[in-house]
Amino acid sequence: MPATDTRPGTKTILVIDDDADFTATVRAVLEREGYTVVEAESGAEGLRQFRARHPDLVILDVMMESPTEGYGVNEAIKYSGDFDAFQQTPVIMVSSIQESPDDRYPRAPEVDMIRPDRYLTKPLDIPTFLEIVRKAVRH
Amino acid sequence: MDGAQRGEPIVVIDDDYAMRLACEQALAKVGYTVSTFADGAHGLEAVGTCKPGLVVVDLKMPGLSGLDVITRLHAIDPTITIIVITGYATISTAVDAMKAGAYDFLPKPFSPDELRLIVRRGFERRQLQLTSQQCEVERELQRRRFVTFVSHQLKTPLVAVHQYLDVLRQLGEAPEAAEKRQAWLSRCLVRTDELRRLIDDWLTLAQLEGGLLGRQRTRVDVDETITSVLRTYEGLGARDGITLTADVPEHCPVHGDPTCVGVLIDNLVANAVKYNRPGGTVTVRVQRAAGEVIIEVADTGIGVPADALPRLFDEFFRVRQPGVPKVEGTGLGLPICRRIAAEMGGVIEVESTEGAGSTFRVRLPDPEASPALATGRSA
Helix, strand or coil: CCCCCCCCCCCEEEEECCCHHHHHHHHHHHHHCCCEEEEECCHHHHHHHHHHHCCCEEEEECCCCCCCHHHHHHHHHHHCCCCHHHHHCCEEEEECCCCCHHHHCCCCCCHHHHCCCEEEECCCCHHHHHHHHHHHHHC | CCHHHHCCCEEEECCCHHHHHHHHHHHHCCCCCEEEECCHHHHHHHHHHHCCCEEEEECCCCCCCHHHHHHHHHHHCCCCEEEEEECCCCHHHHHHHHHHCCCEEEECCCCHHHHHHHHHHHHHHHHHHHHHHHHHHHHHHHHHHHHHHHHHHHHHHHHHHHHHHHHHHHHCCCHHHHHHHHHHHHHHHHHHHHHHHHHHHHHHHHHHHCCCCCCCCEEEEHHHHHHHHHHHHHHHHHHCCCEEEEECCCCCEEEECHHHHHHHHHHHHHHHHHCCCCCCEEEEEEEEECCEEEEEEEECCCCCCHHHHHHCCCCCCCCCCCCCCCCCCCCCHHHHHHHHHHHCCCEEEEEEECCCEEEEEEEEECCCCCHHHHCCCCC
């Protein structure tokens, strides 16, 4: 369920993941830290929310409608030119698969385009995750 | 098993009529099917249609040479076993032929026994080659499917449960914990149940594919199975205002494994209820026509978009429609149905209109139409 309006002075984090349970726990830990959380259940919905809410950080699952949906969303945010000033928004990709985009697409010239700012495996180590989030939204 | 038993034809290409006749007689005598051709061009033309497992070709021919024939044969089908007939002074040519892909060579003159022996060895080698290739491909596919399955399908519910428990533990006695605990613990149970059902379904599919399940052939009264399944789903249907009806004649036997027939019908009815709408209907109909028993499960539910239909029976394929909430399920129900139908010598089809509903149709051989099946002979 999308969050209520952004509280002034807080950072907004967009969580794009098709597993509502995963999102529920991420929302709980982020809200406890004072962030405003917006959710999306698909890549398409995620891009819609990105455009509407201009989050300070995106947490993005890899496998959603398709096994590599997350990479497509990452590329859209950073390179499609649709998002102007918000291309610099940090993106943290998450997946239960222990694989980085470099491993998955070792020979693709576009691997630079699809490389997120961070790649974390699920389940998240919560303290580490929160530290990474803190650093990412500071910029 | 050699070519004669498998029914794979042999093609003989030789410009010498006497040689063609001798080869044909020697090989037909032990049961091979032989086609002969006087030149390479005609022989190659025929390969496409008669699909030989083995070709015997004379190296020295006018027109298209034996070597050319071998090279082209290889291009058509690299698995065809090739035996070259060579003249007494052409060992180096024979070596060239081997390099080009021939399996063995037979120098003239040779006896019918020598020909038969080399042909038999040729077929044996072919069998080994085909089996190992098949195994390799199958092994690779199995490995990849398993890796994808383990990585994602099994881990996803485990990840959810882990994070729920991890955060609950970290929250300790904090007020947020109290308000979230009940809801989250329920979700943990839902996800672990999901994981368990997933493993059960995966095992069912593996057992079906491995021949450990589904091979039994007893008489199963489909009408009774349907009655029993509908009774199971009556309560669930009533909760959502869905009516379940059966249009099934009293006498409807099929030949199969009773458990599997139950699973097949249960999966289809479960889907018909799950993907339905309040006030909708599920109708199970059985007909007998043209040597088949046709079981139809029709619903008035959300239907399937046309572009998703070809993939509907793929493992873990879920139709994602915007605005439609995710429906609970393992993603293996339909692949299991397809497998069970196939084990019984039948097929499963689907017709669907998005927004209106779907009809799944299982066609099984009618044991009462074919006397051979009715004897209960095991497959």
